[in-house]
Amino acid sequence: MASAHTAPLGLAAESRPPVAAAPPMPDVLPPVKPRRGLVGFVYRHPTMAIGGFLLLVMIFIAVFAPLLWTVDPTALAPARRTREPSLEHWFGTDMLGRDVYSRVMYGARVSLIVGFAVAILSSVIGLAIGLVSGFIRVADGIIMRIMDGLMSIPPILLAIALMALTRGSVQNVIIAITIAEIPRVSRLVRGVVLSLREQPYVEAAVAAGTRTPMIILRHILPNTLAPITVQATYICASAMIVEAILSFIGAGTPPIIPSWGNIMAEGRALWQVKPYIVFFPALFLSITVLAVNLLGDGLRDALDPRMAKRL
Amino acid sequence: MLAYVVRRILATIPVMAVVALFVFSLLYIAPGDPAAVIAGDQATPEDVERIRASLGLDRPFLVRFGEWVIRILQGDLGVSIFTNLPVTTMIAQRIEPTLSLMVLTLILAVVVAIPMGVLAAWKQGTWIDRGVMAFAVLGFSVPVFVVGYLLAYVFALELEWLPVQGYTSFSAGFWPWLENLILPAVALGSVYIALIARITRATMLEVLSQDYIRTARAKGASQGSILFLHALKNAAVPIVTVIGIGIALLIGGAVVTESVFAIPGLGRLTVDAILRRDYPVIQGVVLLFSFIYVLVNLAIDLVYTLFDPRIRY
Numbered sequence: 001m002a003s004a005h006t007a008p009l010g011l012a013a014e015s016r017p018p019v020a021a022a023p024p025m026p027d028v029l030p031p032v033k034p035r036r037g038l039v040g041f042v043y044r045h046p047t048m049a050i051g052g053f054l055l056l057v058m059i060f061i062a063v064f065a066p067l068l069w070t071v072d073p074t075a076l077a078p079a080r081r082t083r084e085p086s087l088e089h090w091f092g093t094d095m096l097g098r099d100v101y102s103r104v105m106y107g108a109r110v111s112l113i114v115g116f117a118v119a120i121l122s123s124v125i126g127l128a129i130g131l132v133s134g135f136i137r138v139a140d141g142i143i144m145r146i147m148d149g150l151m152s153i154p155p156i157l158l159a160i161a162l163m164a165l166t167r168g169s170v171q172n173v174i175i176a177i178t179i180a181e182i183p184r185v186s187r188l189v190r191g192v193v194l195s196l197r198e199q200p201y202v203e204a205a206v207a208a209g210t211r212t213p214m215i216i217l218r219h220i221l222p223n224t225l226a227p228i229t230v231q232a233t234y235i236c237a238s239a240m241i242v243e244a245i246l247s248f249i250g251a252g253t254p255p256i257i258p259s260w261g262n263i264m265a266e267g268r269a270l271w272q273v274k275p276y277i278v279f280f281p282a283l284f285l286s287i288t289v290l291a292v293n294l295l296g297d298g299l300r301d302a303l304d305p306r307m308a309k310r311l
Numbered sequence: 312m313l314a315y316v317v318r319r320i321l322a323t324i325p326v327m328a329v330v331a332l333f334v335f336s337l338l339y340i341a342p343g344d345p346a347a348v349i350a351g352d353q354a355t356p357e358d359v360e361r362i363r364a365s366l367g368l369d370r371p372f373l374v375r376f377g378e379w380v381i382r383i384l385q386g387d388l389g390v391s392i393f394t395n396l397p398v399t400t401m402i403a404q405r406i407e408p409t410l411s412l413m414v415l416t417l418i419l420a421v422v423v424a425i426p427m428g429v430l431a432a433w434k435q436g437t438w439i440d441r442g443v444m445a446f447a448v449l450g451f452s453v454p455v456f457v458v459g460y461l462l463a464y465v466f467a468l469e470l471e472w473l474p475v476q477g478y479t480s481f482s483a484g485f486w487p488w489l490e491n492l493i494l495p496a497v498a499l500g501s502v503y504i505a506l507i508a509r510i511t512r513a514t515m516l517e518v519l520s521q522d523y524i525r526t527a528r529a530k531g532a533s534q535g536s537i538l539f540l541h542a543l544k545n546a547a548v549p550i551v552t553v554i555g556i557g558i559a560l561l562i563g564g565a566v567v568t569e570s571v572f573a574i575p576g577l578g579r580l581t582v583d584a585i586l587r588r589d590y591p592v593i594q595g596v597v598l599l600f601s602f603i604y605v606l607v608n609l610a611i612d613l614v615y616t617l618f619d620p621r622i623r624y
Binding site: 145146148149150152153154155156157158160161163164165237241244245248249250251264268271272275278279282285286289290293294297 | 326327328329330332333334341448449452454455456457464468558559560562563567581584585586588590596597601604605608
């Protein structure tokens with residue numbers, strides 16, 4: 001091994017004892033000192049770090065909303081309506097005198113719950129449908145025709161149509177958006193499954209007599225996790241936007257629940273004179289969606305380095 | 312070639328069938344019994360039963376679905392529960408603003424996004440590239456209605472360059488029409504521009520690394536002709552695909568944009584229909600938009616064969 005290394009340097013191996021002959025390698029590359037811990041993570045994945053940090057802040061706000069100097073977000077005070085932002089009401093008050101700051105803080109709960117719930121539910125259901133479709137030839141044709149059909153209805157319209165059937169509640173919003181998102185996940189999983197089935201190691205497992213459930217568990221599932229995780233973060237971001245849109249047009253969460261879409265819907269009539277009612281929930285919504293998107297971009301770069309410098 | 316075109320057109324039939332089945336099921340599972348509503352409070356159960364039979368509501372699901380599809384194919388989308396007008400009439404009254412908005416946004420997005428993406432790919436790694444990418448992330452993250460309010464506040468309320476809200480028909484002149492649509496189109500276009508710019512950059516990066524681009528440089532082709540003639544032409548297929556898929560974003564976004572800018576289009580019609588639970592109108596709008604979406608993507612698939620003679624299915 002030593003001679004193999006020294007030979008390209010043009011040293012005569014015979015003239016000296018082989019072991020002592022190896023001269024110090026020139027410092028072609030400076031020593032790489034890997035940064036570890038949190039600093040290293042931020043250094044290597046800045047987008048993921050920024051996105052993760054912003055998202056943690058929002059989760060903190062959602063969890064500890066009652067402790068963050070808020071008042072009851074549904075408390076009416078007609079005498080103090082449409083106050084400008086002040087020390088007493090940081091984000092002002094709305095048409096019914098409710099404290100916009102408190103409503104925005106509590107509103108984080110709805111957005112995050114809807115975002116996470118839709119991301120998890122549609123990933124799990126989409127994974128199941130995609131696996132069935134990828135493994136059972138007979139089912140594949142029918143399932144994919146149904147998914148193609150659902151995909152050709154623009155997702156927001158699909159969610160709106162479903163919401164028209166039920167009364168507004170957080171649960172129904174989650175179900176409606178999940179149904180709208182499932183086709184995309186199923187298609188993704190099916191694509192991954194079909195390409196994995198052609199892989200030599202899967203063929204080897206089949207040839208070795210491994211049963212299909214075991215192949216799915218050991219060879220297919222682990223390989224679908226990376227793309228699904230990335231997809232789930234994007235779904236989370238889009239679900240939060242769709243929830244806000246549904247609430248904004250009056251087909252989402254009931255007005256009694258403070259969600260960012262609802263606060264904006266209520267501020268809509270007055271936005272030309274009291275823009276802050278619309279501004280603050282819009283700002284928080286945008287920051288949260290940005291955080292999740294950055295996290296998604298970071299995850300994609302980290303999980304698929306080939307794509308990292310492209311998209 | 313002809314066989315492919317025919318096959319591709321036939322393939323849209325099952326897709327539209329699924330859409331139709333979904334849309335029909337909406338009314339079928341919708342809460343509330345139309346027969347009971349028509350019969351009124353005074354009606355006996357026998358009256359309700361008779362009205363149900365006269366409306367044909369007592370027949371099997373598939374029979375009713377079949378009849379409904381036949382009526383749709385004849386151009387009859389039913390009658391609005393709220394206004395008693397045919398849904399086709401209501402859609403016809405509202406379609407101009409929405410189509411204007413969508414076509415203007417489409418043109419704006421393509422004209423802005425493709426040069427942006429090409430520039431980012433050409434200047435890969437520079438601050439221009441990073442700027443375009445940052446814009447793309449922002450475009451994906453800031454919801455349409457937020458962009459809309461922001462633009463309306465700055466350019467209409469503060470600077471007073473453009474009208475705040477409303478719509479003027481094209482028949483009233485080009486400028487009044489355009490004036491009202493500029494802000495909505497920019498707001499609606501933000502996501503779409505981000506989407507197209509990103510895919511343009513990605514595809515251009517791939518194409519620019521190929522051998523024939525080096526050949527073009529070697530023979531002394533100018534930078535502009537390399538980027539826009541040699542490279543962009545070969546990057547066209549993925550870009551056009553994404554433009555087609557993005558129409559879905561445009562349709563969904565139009566519903567909200569029309570609410571923000573008080574444009575009396577199909578989006579407003581949809582929102583009003585939901586608040587009133589006017590199912591025939593919701594069905595009509597969903598069917599129409601899905602049909603447009605499927606048709607556009609069909610057209611794009613067929614146009615591929617023009618862009619890329621290598622595609623022969």
